[in-house]
Amino acid sequence: QFHLVQSGAEVKKPGASVKVSCKPSGYTFSSYDIGWVRQAPGQGLEWMGRVSTYNGNTNYAQKFQGRVTMTTDTSTTTAFMELRSLRSDDTAVYYCARVDPSPTVTTVDLWGQGTLVTVSS
């Protein structure tokens, strides 16, 4: 069975940073990219970007450029998403997801359980 297991919920103050981890299992880590999607309370899905587990290349949505860093650790087969300068409107559930490695993503076929990040003073 394929799984993506994420780290637990976080509470952060405005201006701080958060780093969420995502550990895939059941398939070869380097065969798929890892994408990150967030969902604010009561809102829809928002694509943040993706990281290649093969070579570490990244592709960030314009909205998050300069504020997000997506990385992988091949020794532990874990992906990470760090978001900096947090604001209250960054409060959301953050999902990691398995993404095909083609230049134009064709689908997101497996999702993590989500990590709730709450930004509050």
Next chain:
Amino acid sequence: QSVLTQPPSVSAAPGQKVTISCSGSSSNIGNNYVSWYQQLPGTAPKLLIFDNYKRPSGIPDRFSGSKSGTSATLGITGLQTGDEADYYCGTWDSSLSAYVFGSGTKVIVL
């Protein structure tokens, strides 16, 4: 403001059929594959349809997908109470160089 437009909600009685539209442009739906995702309350999204019409293993054939031009459609037949969820379309946008999701549609079983 989503790049892909979906109706906020659709509803039907158990056993009936619903369709959900997803409208985009030539930079997204018109030239890329469309997927559909189901999000049950309080859970992560789940892939329902990929490559416009294909179903992953384990997805019943009550769910179907199609694409024409810059629009895509998800159909659900034999509606069940367990189908009450939010449904999202998704595709690559070549102008944005990003994956984009629709605004989401809530399916209500009357």
